[in-house]
Each structure stands twice: as C-alpha cells, then as structure tokens.
Amino acid sequence: MIGNSLRMIDFNNNNLLGELPRALVNSRSLEFFDVSYNNINDSFPFWLGDLPELKVLSLSNNEFHGDIRCSGNMTCTFSKLHIIDLSHNQFSGSFPTEMIHSLKAMNTSNASQLQYESYLMWNNVGQYLISTDVFYSFTMSNKGLARVYEKLQKFYSLIAIDISSNKISGEIPQVIGELKGLVLLNLSNNNLIGSIPSSIAKLSNLEALDLSLNSLSGKIPQQLAQITFLEYLNVSFNNLTGPIPEHNQFSTFKGDSFEGNQGLCGDQLLKKCIDHAGPSTSDDDDDDDNSESFVELYWTVVLIGYSGGLVAGVALGSTYFPQVFAWCRDCLSVSVIILLNKIFERH
Structure with missing residues (x-):
C-alpha cells in the first residue's frame, strides 16, 4: 500500500x-x-x-x-x-x-x-x-x-x-x-x-x-x-x-x-514497620509509664511534706531561737532547689 x-x-x-x-x-x-x-x-x-x-x-x-x-x-x-x-x-x-x-x-x-x-x-x-x-x-x-x-x-x-x-x-x-x-x-x-x-x-x-x-x-x-x-x-x-x-x-x-x-x-522487606503513635502499646510500656507516674507522685508528696515541715520549724525557731532562724532559712532554699531538680530530671 x-x-x-x-x-x-x-x-x-x-x-x-x-x-x-x-x-x-x-x-x-x-x-x-x-x-x-x-x-x-x-x-x-x-x-x-x-x-x-x-x-x-x-x-x-x-x-x-x-x-x-x-x-x-x-x-x-x-x-x-x-x-x-x-x-x-x-x-x-x-x-x-x-x-x-x-x-x-x-x-x-x-x-x-x-x-x-x-x-x-x-x-x-x-x-x-x-x-x-x-x-x-x-x-x-x-x-x-x-x-x-x-x-x-x-x-x-x-x-x-x-x-x-x-x-x-x-x-x-x-x-x-x-x-x-x-x-x-x-x-x-x-x-x-x-x-x-x-x-x-x-x-x-x-x-x-x-x-x-x-x-x-x-x-x-x-x-x-x-x-x-x-x-x-x-x-x-x-x-x-x-x-x-x-x-x-x-x-x-x-x-x-x-x-x-x-x-x-513492611512485610515484604526485612525492615518491619513500628507504630510509634499507635493506640496500643506493650505491657512493658504500660508498666514503665505507671512506674514513672508513681515516682513523680512520690517526689511531689515528699516535697510538700518536707517543705511544710521546714516552714513550721522555721516559724517556731524564729520565735525562740533567732540565730537558728537564719540558718534554717538557708536550708529551706537549698532543700527546695534539690528536690525540684530531682523532679525535673525525670523529664
């Protein structure tokens, strides 16, 4: 053609x-x-x-x-x-x-x-x-x-x-x-x-x-x-x-x-997928989270109790022992700072 x-x-x-x-x-x-x-x-x-x-x-x-x-x-x-x-x-x-x-x-x-x-x-x-x-x-x-x-x-x-x-x-x-x-x-x-x-x-x-x-x-x-x-x-x-x-x-x-x-x-590769943001986690992860929460709560209670005791002690000391008052005031500042540092180190 x-x-x-x-x-x-x-x-x-x-x-x-x-x-x-x-x-x-x-x-x-x-x-x-x-x-x-x-x-x-x-x-x-x-x-x-x-x-x-x-x-x-x-x-x-x-x-x-x-x-x-x-x-x-x-x-x-x-x-x-x-x-x-x-x-x-x-x-x-x-x-x-x-x-x-x-x-x-x-x-x-x-x-x-x-x-x-x-x-x-x-x-x-x-x-x-x-x-x-x-x-x-x-x-x-x-x-x-x-x-x-x-x-x-x-x-x-x-x-x-x-x-x-x-x-x-x-x-x-x-x-x-x-x-x-x-x-x-x-x-x-x-x-x-x-x-x-x-x-x-x-x-x-x-x-x-x-x-x-x-x-x-x-x-x-x-x-x-x-x-x-x-x-x-x-x-x-x-x-x-x-x-x-x-x-x-x-x-x-x-x-x-x-x-x-x-x-x-994926399943086709040796590299498997890990769901970091998934709703389900392992029991170990749950235990770790609970343990961490408990420790944070513990230190919070200790801080409150310890600070409260120091405040009461300082109040009494200021009445009867003026020399002790100045010393305890410094102790209170240092102790609070140490306890706060322990809490923030957890994060």
Whole structure:
C-alpha cells in the first residue's frame, strides 16, 4: 500500500540514520509506525500527531532527544494513539503533561475507537478484490520482560505508555489518572521527583506499573491497593518512605518490588514497620509509664511534706531561737532547689 492507503510502516531493527522524513505526514491512513532499534537522531516527531488513524508509535532504542511536546503553536492531537513506546532514547525536559491531555483514545473503553482497520486488496485498475488479514508484529516491555505481539490487532485493548530509560525530569502529574484505559505504564529509569500521584488509583485496568530507578519520594499511596488487575509493580530504587500498603494485590508483590528505598517498611522487606503513635502499646510500656507516674507522685508528696515541715520549724525557731532562724532559712532554699531538680530530671 502506498500514498494515502499506507497503513503500516515497520522499519525496526535496521541501521537507519538521520531524521525522520517529514513527508510521512501525508500518510493519512497510517495506523502502525515502528522504527525501533535504529540510529535515528531527531527531536520528538510531534507532527505525527496530525495523522488521524495512528494507533501505534514506537521510537524506542534510537537517539531521539529533547522535550516530548508539540512545537510552537501547533496542536498534535494523537487522537487514536493507544500504544506509544519512546523508551531507551535521550528525551529530556519535564514530564510530557501536555501530551497526556491529547491522548484521548487512552481514556476510553470504546472498542470501535481502538480496533484496527482491515486491509483491502485492489488490482491494478482499482477494483476491490478481497479483504485479508495482515497482522502487525510488535515488541514491547510488559511486566519487566520483552513480549512479542505477533498479531497485535487481536490485542486492540492493549493501551500502553513506555517512556523508560530517558532523562525525563519533574513530577508525575495528577492528570495521568485521566488515562483510564491504561494497561501498561512504564516510567522507570528517568529523573522523576516528587510523590507518586494518588490519581494512578483511577487506572482500573492497569496491569503493570514500573516507576523504578527515579528519585520519587513520600509514601506509596494507599489508594493503589484499589487497582484490582495490578499484576506487576516496581517502585525500587527511589526515595520512598513509610509503610507499604498491605491489602489486595500488594500482598502478592515480593521484596524486589520495593528494594532500594531506605525509608520503606513492611512485610515484604526485612525492615518491619513500628507504630510509634499507635493506640496500643506493650505491657512493658504500660508498666514503665505507671512506674514513672508513681515516682513523680512520690517526689511531689515528699516535697510538700518536707517543705511544710521546714516552714513550721522555721516559724517556731524564729520565735525562740533567732540565730537558728537564719540558718534554717538557708536550708529551706537549698532543700527546695534539690528536690525540684530531682523532679525535673525525670523529664
């Protein structure tokens, strides 16, 4: 198929160099575009977003660089794109929030928007002959392993974003939760910071989430335990802290999903969580508290009694023995100070 009838371009695993030809923007029927595993040195091809039927875009393992965003005032819609693999390149800049807004097909469950078109065979005089099944073959990372989809059209509900192994910085925006059809999300091995957005819990179809090898901080949102279909999770080697969620799918994940986070604790790790502020304490703690309270009460009573006795003694002494009065007055001051010090040392 050529010209406007071209539906598939698969040039993966070759030795292509240079930039992508801008003439590809004229392929208005293009559905599948794969130039992975080459040596293409170019900026993000935002102009491909104007292709109304583009569903699969793979630029992985090349030398693409710069920001992942539209150029200038142009609008790149990517209206039907539901698989994008930009992994193992040199893309940089902040997280492509603008592009997330444009991925309309990724927040739908409408099968008619996700299914691929059938090929039609024509003879040399333009007469329709027969429809035929020409399947797209596609390879991408799934649950930590490279998987080959020999007949991608049969997986039309596969909605995936992979921008791993680049130099993307900034925070993961809450808007990521709008892509409710996402099945695979791989943002690993970048320079992402900030917390894991709780909006990821809205991705009810998500099966694999990889956020490893970044600089994410804060706690793992408890809401992520609500993702029923989550089979693979990797948040290792970040700066996460606090307890690992315990319920639902999280009980199936092993320690290697969380390793490399010094502040994390949970049953999956050797480091168990200690609830310092919890309502329940051990019997030993209760005994210590009671003992400490008793000691404080004891010293308070002693201070009152001792001081009262001294005051009475001083009063009598001032009447009959003026010389003794001056001496006892000094004793009273010193004794009170000593007793007060003993009490405050307890705190």
